[in-house]
Amino acid sequence: MIDAAGLRVMRAIAQEGSFTAAAAALGYTQPAISQMVRRLEQRTGTVLVERTGRSVRLTEAGRVLARHADPVLSALDAAEEEVAAIAGLRSGxxxxxxxxxxxxxxxxxxxxxxxxxxxxxxxxxxxxxxxxxxxxxxxxxxxxxxxxxxxxxxxxxxxxxxxxxxxxxxxEDEVRLAVPRSHPVADRETVPLADLAGDPWIAGCPRCRGHLVQLASGAGFRPDVAYETEDYVAVMGLVAEGLGVALIPDLILRTVHHEDVVALPIEPASRRxxxxxxxxxxxxxxxxxxxxxxxxxxxxxxxxxxxxxxxxxxxxx
Amino acid sequence: MIDAAGLRVMRAIAQEGSFTAAAAALGYTQPAISQMVRRLEQRTGTVLVERTGRSVRLTEAGRVLARHADPVLSALDAAEEEVAAIAGLRSGxxxxxxxxxxxxxxxxxxxxxxxxxxxxxxxxxxxxxxxxxxxxxxxxxxxxxxxxxxxxxxxxxxxxxxxxxxxxxxxEDEVRLAVPRSHPVADRETVPLADLAGDPWIAGCPRCRGHLVQLASGAGFRPDVAYETEDYVAVMGLVAEGLGVALIPDLILRTVHHEDVVALPIEPASRRxxxxxxxxxxxxxxxxxxxxxxxxxxxxxxxxxxxxxxxxxxxxx
DNA sequence: ACCATCCTATAAGGCGGCGTTATCCACCGG
DNA sequence: CCGGTGGATAACGCCGCCTTATAGGATGGT
Structure with a gap:
């Protein structure tokens, strides 16, 4: 029934003291204010403005609306600003x-x-x-x-x-084979996975294990998974100790190192x-x-x- | 840019969890909500609602608007209620x-x-x-x-x-002549004002005095104003003491009495x-x-x- | 896996709110 | 008496916002 625009108009009238000045302040023309006030008056069923010839004066009801304008409009502005902050990446x-x-x-x-x-x-x-x-x-x-x-x-x-x-x-993250430095394949440029068919394997997370099984199956063997851990530091330790070999994504190798472990490209190459x-x-x-x-x-x-x-x-x- | 209607819609969506339910809660149809949200989104330049198939979820910006709805809308309601109170005579x-x-x-x-x-x-x-x-x-x-x-x-x-x-x-308030009970005209039914031409007069407020002068002039004399007071109790006292006669509106006589004063209709009658x-x-x-x-x-x-x-x-x- | 259901999006149409310009009228001061 | 200022009114156009009708997509039960 009453909206922000109405309050803004009433406040402007209260501040400026005339319809014309209020219109100028709001960037409207005078008839716009005149009509807005009339609409407000017929909606509220009350006289809001007392027209006294030269200027206008708010009635009690009019002053009530003008008085409520500030909190409402500033809350509205605050909401708008908050959204703009999110949209403008000044928040979020x-x-x-x-x-x-x-x-x-x-x-x-x-x-x-x-x-x-x-x-x-x-x-x-x-x-x-x-x-x-x-x-x-x-x-x-x-x-x-x-x-x-x-x-x-x-x-x-x-x-x-x-x-x-x-x-x-x-x-793209290449999957490599981690073997102990002492492993027979450690010197190779690339390693066909089939060459590791007899080794014990260390598997990681379920999906990684799934991937291992799939790759191995492509190479014609079923890996003997000796250990399972999702902790790559642990994987490296296990490999270094010669307890098994593992597939390790290249990305991991940039942060997890072990001097007794080498990571070799596999054949055929596999990436995630x-x-x-x-x-x-x-x-x-x-x-x-x-x-x-x-x-x-x-x-x-x-x-x-x-x-x-x-x-x-x-x-x- | 953002108005109360928009906030109301966002709040309803937040509360109801779907456009359809929000529409029902607000008494709108579903497309109305759909379009309102779209308008708000293009005005703010941000996504406000995340459409996830089964239901909708507000984004951060959307929640901001929903959160601001309560204060704004309740302030608006308060303003409306205050005006309605004045219009409904429950205030004013x-x-x-x-x-x-x-x-x-x-x-x-x-x-x-x-x-x-x-x-x-x-x-x-x-x-x-x-x-x-x-x-x-x-x-x-x-x-x-x-x-x-x-x-x-x-x-x-x-x-x-x-x-x-x-x-x-x-x-209509008839103007009467107050004379002391002992005055020669005190027994008369009505008194032509000219009969009091020689008496001293007691006049009231400036306008009353003007009226007296005017009436007297109509009766052909200029009243001798001996006393002036705006206090009718004093007038009665003066009259009672025989210090003069006075014109007194009938209305006064209902509250100000003096047993030694009689109030007579004058001729020609005069009213205010x-x-x-x-x-x-x-x-x-x-x-x-x-x-x-x-x-x-x-x-x-x-x-x-x-x-x-x-x-x-x-x-x- | 299919079908009934529920939800949202979109199109098209209508009405009203709200702004504009043009004009008139009342009041006020010189 | 007249010019300036301020408000009201009329006529008009736009667009916001609602409607109905309909399509598309996700869900959940059998």
Missing amino acids: RVRLMAFPSASATLVPRALALVKERFPDVTIGFTEAEPPESLAALRAGECDLAVAFAYEGTDVARGEQDLDGLVITPLL TITAVTTDDLSRVPAVAATLEALAASAAGQSRAPTTRMPEPAWSI | RVRLMAFPSASATLVPRALALVKERFPDVTIGFTEAEPPESLAALRAGECDLAVAFAYEGTDVARGEQDLDGLVITPLL TITAVTTDDLSRVPAVAATLEALAASAAGQSRAPTTRMPEPAWSI
Whole structure:
């Protein structure tokens, strides 16, 4: 019945003392004010303005409206400003989830980038394996997930799970074979997986284990999984002790080293694609988009020579 | 940019959890909500609602709007309610001015009537002689004035002073001659004013004195004004002591008595008309209209020769 | 796996709110 | 008496906002 525009007009009249001045103050023409007041009066069923020839005076009811204008309009402005702050990245909060090995370098770098460009955008971060983070995304408990998919598979299995989701590839991560320095294949340039058919294996997270089994099956054997752990530091320790061999994503090797372990390219090569996933709607939320962009930038700075294979002293321990 | 309607919609969505439910809650159809949200989104330049197939979820910006809805809308409701209270006579304040002798009975009775029917309407009351009260009315310092005009003259002299003013006759007040009981004319039914040409006179307020002079001049003499006082009790005392004669409105005589004074009709009869005066705008303010009506009712109950007519309550815009 | 159901999006149409310009009228001061 | 200022009114156009009708997509039960 009464809206903000009406209050604004009444306040202007109270302040300026005439319809014409109020119109000028609001950027309207005088008849606009005249009609607005009349509409307000017939809506409220009361006289709001006393017309006294030369100027106008508010009646009691008119003063009531003028008096209420300030709180209402300033609250409205505050709301608008808050939204504008979010839209303008002067505010905003992103709930980010990433799988553990992405947390090491890719994510911190992205967080730093966002903080640098938009100091007032805050990012909440939770570690989670891809299936879990995608579920959180669907449940609305997360705005942006960093996930990965091994070559040939998709981030989310099942085609229909994908729609409504925006999937941005961040980088290609080569899967390498970690063996102890003393292992017979340690000197090889590349290793066919079949050569490790007889070795005990160390598997990581369920999906990684699945990937291992799949690769091995392609190479014609079923891996003998001796140990399972999701902790790559532990994996390296186990490998170093000669207790088994393992597949380790290249990304991990940049932060987890062990001098007694070498990481070799395998044959045929296998990669996983690290992606950022969000929903269609959320991808248009400025803070989310900014974070996504930062992740891409972080990934671009991190990829060495994505698909090519490289001689590698530095990170193969 | 953002208005109350938008906030109401966002709040409803937040509360109800879906567009359809929000529409139902607000009495709209679903597409109305859908479009409203879209408009808000393009105005703010941000995504406000995350569409997740089964239901919708607000984004951070959306929650900001929903959160601001309560204060704004309740302030708006409060304003509306306050105005409605004034319109519905559950509130309101009338600044009333009346000349002293009206204050005696006519006004108190009217005040009582208003208080009885509309306990929450408050009436501020100030005594003032007609010219003064009309000036206050024009100056906006008064909403309703009780004034009087002697027969043949007008409440406000000058024709043009009258427009914009609403003048309601309340009652006709006969002017009588007060003489001491011992005065030679005290037994007469009516007294030609000329018979008092030789007596000393006691005059009241300037206008009353003017009226006296005018009447006397009509009767062919110039009154010898021995005393002047606006206090009718004093007038009665002076008359009782035989210090002079006076013209006294009938209305006064109902409250001011003196056993040694008789009040006689004069010849030719003279009356003053007691009127309520307000502005055109103010006459449509409910509290003012109610007071005006009460004054008329009070006058009707008081008039001996009910030559007055009730004013029509005019509180439609 | 299909179908019924529920939700949202979109199109098209109508009405009214709200602004504009043009014009008139009342009041006021020189 | 006249010019300036301020308000009211009329006529008009736009667009906001609601409606109905309909399509598309996700869900959940059998």
